[in-house]
Amino acid sequence: AQTVTQSQPEMSVQEAETVTLSCTYDTSENNYYLFWYKQPPSRQMILVIRQEAYKQQNATENRFSVNFQKAAKSFSLKISDSQLGDTAMYFCAFMNPTSGTYKYIFGTGTRLKVLA
């Protein structure tokens, strides 16, 4: 069974600094997708970044980038120049579309607090 593990329940970072959130997953599949979602205190979940497993290049979205290590089954999120608005719960998610299964597996989340 596929699993997603986020080993850091809580983290904090000073404004303008860089922080990395960890995520590891377990799967025997070769074709899958990985996502980072952000859930601010208002509770609306927002997609931050996505990565297709067949792409070796790490995805980047402005200040957000990932370090995708397929062999190690690791998918960390780096937030550069942290802003107060980055304070949120961050969830790592895995999805394998094989055989039409679109079930997402989520990690337990990392609560990130950006300090002024």
Next chain:
Amino acid sequence: KAGVTQTPRYLIKTRGQQVTLSCSPISGHRSVSWYQQTPGQGLQFLFEYFSETQRNKGNFPGRFSGRQFSNSRSEMNVSTLELGDSALYLCASSFRPRTSGGAGNEQFFGPGTRLTVL
């Protein structure tokens, strides 16, 4: 383009009652998934609907059910409510393309329905 909408946003029920939650996906999205979010269990997958058919089901009792209409709107129903059903229920929609790869696999979430069972 309007986002995923969920109604109602807040709901208070008592044990033994039943409840129906509604979700309207982003226009053009054909897949709707439901999740239960609690502080202790995180995000737990309930089920996914696509083309009015349940395609996936999580590990929840039969008290939890759902359906999808021809316009892709979805409802979930919880019967015989228990205290442990208190949670934030999230709906997410995606385009769910016919091919397994490419864009369209990401899910977009609604604001959720906060259900409190007394």
